[in-house]
Amino acid sequence: MKWTDINDIAIELADSQPDTDPLKVNFVDLRDWVMALPGFDDDPKHCGEKILEAIQQAWIDEVA
Incomplete structure (x- = not known):
């Protein structure tokens, strides 16, 4: 997996x-977990704030 495999x-x-709760995860922890x-x-x-935001939103959508 790469940073661009957001849904995976x-x-x-x-x-x-x-x-x-993905809404309560800070980006440092999110980056480490990924x-x-x-x-x-x-x-x-290769990871930036926009990628982490996209991953967080996809995670929110996944558990909703």
């Missing part, structure tokens, strides 16, 4: 963090 990342986060996902392999430097 959101699904994985929903599965790996089932008791977490990088810890199995199969995630991308350069941390």
